Amino acid sequence: MKDSNFLKENNGRYFWQPMGHPGVAQTTPPIIFNEADGVDVIDIDGHRVVDAVGGLWNVNLGYSNTVIKDAMKAQIDALPYYSAFKGTTNDKAIELSYLMQEFFAPDGLSRSFFTSGGSDSVEVALKLARQYHRIKGHGARTKFISLLKGYHGTHFGGASVNGNAKFRNSYEPLIAGCFHVPAPYTYRNPWNESDPEKLAQLAAQALDDEITFQGANTVAAFIMEPVLGAGGVIPPHPSYMGLVREICDRHGVLLIADEVITGFGRTGDPSGVRHWGVKPDLMTLAKAITSGYFPFGAVMISDAVAEVFESADASGSVDTGYTYSGHPIGAATAVATLNETNRIAPWTNAAPRGAELKAGLQELQLEHDVIGDVRGEGLMCGMELVSDRDAKTPLDPNEAMRFQKAAYEAGAMIRVSGHNVLFSPPLIVSSNDIDRILTAVKAGLGIL
Secondary structure, eight states: OOOHHHHHHHTTTSOOOTTSOHHHHHHSOOOOEEEEETTEEEETTOOEEEETTHHHHTOTTOSOOHHHHHHHHHHHHHOSOOOOSTTOOOHHHHHHHHHHHHHTGGGTEEEEEEESSHHHHHHHHHHHHHHHHHHTTOTTOOEEEEETTOOOOSSHHHHHHOSOGGGTGGGOSOOSSEEEEOOOOSSSOTTOOOOHHHHHHHHHHHHHHHHHHHOGGGEEEEEEOSSBOTTTOBOOOTTHHHHHHHHHHHHTOEEEEEOTTTTTTTTSSSSHHHHHTOOOSEEEEOGGGTTTSSOOEEEEEEHHHHHHHHTSSGGGOOOOOOTTTTOHHHHHHHHHHHHHHHHHOTHHHHHHHHHHHHHHHHHHHHHOTTEEEEEEETTEEEEEEEEETTTTEEOOHHHHHHHHHHHHHTTEEOEEETTEEEEOOOTTOOHHHHHHHHHHHHHHHTTO
16 A cells, blocks of 8 residues: 555646546645545544535445445455346346335336446436337437536536536537526525525426427426535425426426435435425436445336336337446445445434534524525535625635635535535434534634
């Protein structure tokens, strides 16, 4: 193992990081983590902090789950890899598919298509949506509608339905036929509507209007996160997804729930759509499916959509996939994670701990004018930083990064995206861990 001096000398030199400028990484090298324990991560200098990011929304069960680790080790010894392309499979992929249909039965989903991660899952879901309509003889249904501020990964399909220019501009032109409607974002919306229920109706009507404008017979699917994550943690009013489901049904448009972040308990329920009482046609999953211990993802498919594919002629063949789809180590990791998730029921902790975190941030908002808005659902919390609260002027991102650095020094790893601060700690955090996060946040705010 290379010593710390070697790692620091070479940090940022040869490894281009995702979502970062390679030049900046050389002048301002990233934090190097080399240990983790429970809900804490420890850097190369021995500085221990509570991980208020949960890895990247994904380490739901913390860093010390020996059941998951033991399952990975056992699978490496038994079968480290074999293809799951047609004609061959592996035992763990079969077992996982059975467990997944049990877990998501309340959401009306029964079939699994396994991927390597969230961006892969979104790509597959978009393809399946188009193919579904083609099988049914509705080949003109190729368009996708999504929410402004929504995030759906980094592949060309996902980037095309992303609702944030930051993840699009460098790679345009993207896929044609992708359109965006306003999100039910109470703090900032084109109607200046502050009542969440009224805003839900306006945002839903905007979707209805867009489908009608495009021509319902040209729209394949509407894709949305049950709670917008990377866009700033934007929970809708409880009525919104039900309105969306009715609109999609009326127009024959598939509803894709992007649950790469919300799946497996983060909202305070086993799934984001279950939190809002809605059943989607397709669901994208990744992140917490293995608690971050192995790259893996899935698309869950409803019975109605599955029946169209399974009863079709050759047009029902799913001609997409990845070398690592159904990877046996990934599947074994997911089996162990899902069993642990069922045993622990982390959503029962996510709801009260998330309420504590949100309440603590709201108390800090009373003390600091730099906090423009606090919002959240379960253990997804967002804090919007502003330089002028009355005008809602976003804080300079460089100032937000100063806040992040100070909070880290005070004991918590916190994620800043632009002027938004995002919180997504492991779902096993304690009240004491929440206090540690809030203490660090207070210290960070103290320098602004």
